[in-house]
Structure formats: C-alpha cells, structure tokens
Amino acid sequence: MQAQATSVGVCPECGTRLEGGFSRNLGRCMICLLRVGFDDAEEPDAASICSVADRLGN
C-alpha cells in the first residue's frame, strides 16, 4: 500500500496535506519520496515541514 490520500487529504506517513504534494503520476506523496534523499542525520521531521506550511498561512 502506498501513501494514498485520505478522506481529509493528509499523507498518512508524513502528515502533510496532499493537495500539493501528492502526485497522481507517481502514485504517492512527493514529500515522502524527497525525504528519503536526506542523509539520516539531515532528514527533517514532518513537524518541521508542517511548520513551514503554517508559517506561510496554508
């Protein structure tokens, strides 16, 4: 099972809203795919990403 949009449009893995981050073409949340690219020590947690969205008023 991949990270599918839930009824409230939130990624079940990273907790961010999927309207902007979910790719129908790739079939999953792009934020989750990008986060794999961080070295483990550098990987930001979902909360820090959500806080950016909150900061921008989204």
Added chain:
Amino acid sequence: MPATLAETTRERLFASTRWTMVLDAGESQTPPDQALSALSELCRIYWRPIFLFLRRQGSNPDDAQDLTQGFFAHLIESRAYARADPEKGRFRSFLLGALKHFLAHARAHDRRQKRGGGIILGQLDTAAIAEADARAASLQPWSAERVYEREWAETLLRQALDRLAEECALAGKDELFKQLNSHLSVSSEAAVPYEEMSLRLGRPITTLRSDVARLRSRYRAILREEVGGTVADASEVDAELRHLCEVLAAAD
C-alpha cells in the same frame, strides 16, 4: 535498449555534474561540446516545468510548446548559461529567471527561433504534452511559480525512479522492483505487509527486508545524484531537497 554497466557508470558521473559542467563553461574550464551536452540533457529532463509555467501564464498549448523549444534554443545561442552566477547557481532558479527574461523580450524572437529549440529537444512527445497539459488544467488555483516548482519536484522524482527501475531491470530484478518500490518512502510498517509480499514473491521475509533496505539506499543515492546535477556544489543537495519539501508542503 538495456544499458551497459559502463553506460550506467557514465550516467552516474554525468548526472551529478551536469550543472557544474555548464557553469564551468562560462569560465572556459569545460569544453563547449561537453557543456552543451550537459545543458541539453538538463533541458530534456526539465522541459515540463517550463511548459507548465507557460500554460499557467496563459499560453495556449501550441504556443507553450513553441516557446519552450524557442527558449532552449535561445539559451544555447545567447550563451546565457555562461553568465550564470556559480555562487547563486541552482539550475532550477537560473532556468526560471532566464525564462522570464526571455518572455519579457519575446517580441524580439521570431517564429523561426521559437522552433529552433528542436535542436535540443527534438519533437516533444505528443502524449507527454497531453499529459502535461491535463495537469496544467488541474493546477489552476496556483501561481505560475508554484506550478513550476511543483512540477520540478515531480520531474526530479520521476527521473530518479526511472533510473532506479532501469537499474533493477538491468539486473534482472524488474519484478522485484515492481513489488517493493512502494516501500521506498515508507518508514513505518504501513505498506504491504512483508508476510504478504513473502508469499507473493516466494522470498523469505528477512531477505525482503534486506531487499527493501538496499533499494531505498540506492534510490537515495540516485536522487542525490540527480539533485546534485542541478546545483553548483554537492553541499547544496540537502538545501535543495529541503526547499522542494517546503514548496510542496506550502502548495495547497
């Protein structure tokens, strides 16, 4: 056509240095043909963000295609890339800035030049154009800049996943890739249970866990190489990944 190991190795080296080679051309450290080859490859990969930016700005599909082609021709002919600032040089930012400059002076470019980008891209695939165009329609509420950056992230990820799929196919593990690739981004155990995959693939669970770990590790390396090919210095890879995460998180 399956790639050889040598080709795969060359691709890996090339992928992580594309933009650096273009920037070096401005200081004559890279032969022009290599820089042109690197720039052409970057344009071939990242034409969709340009096309969707133009569509979001109001160009019809034909004009957006012409302008995309013409813009790439202009990049080559004007050697605009040679004036990019290596200190600030992410290819994503450079390309959007150069496009806006190109559009601001669009009247100076005739129709013939608009078609000249075929030197780089060839004829854009009709199906790919249709797919990109359908996506443009679904992104109406967003600014052109947000559409551009979101499409950039998707193009980058598609490139990395395609490379991973090719490598697996080359190793005769395409079926394993199809079954396991949904685990690439899953840090929890929420994906298809290993027990179920074990039955489906006839592989022990411990082996599957190792397979997933190796696949994720290889995906991480490829993704970082692809990002590395768009920034001026390898130290910027994490910052670029973080930027794209922030754009996506903010884009709803």
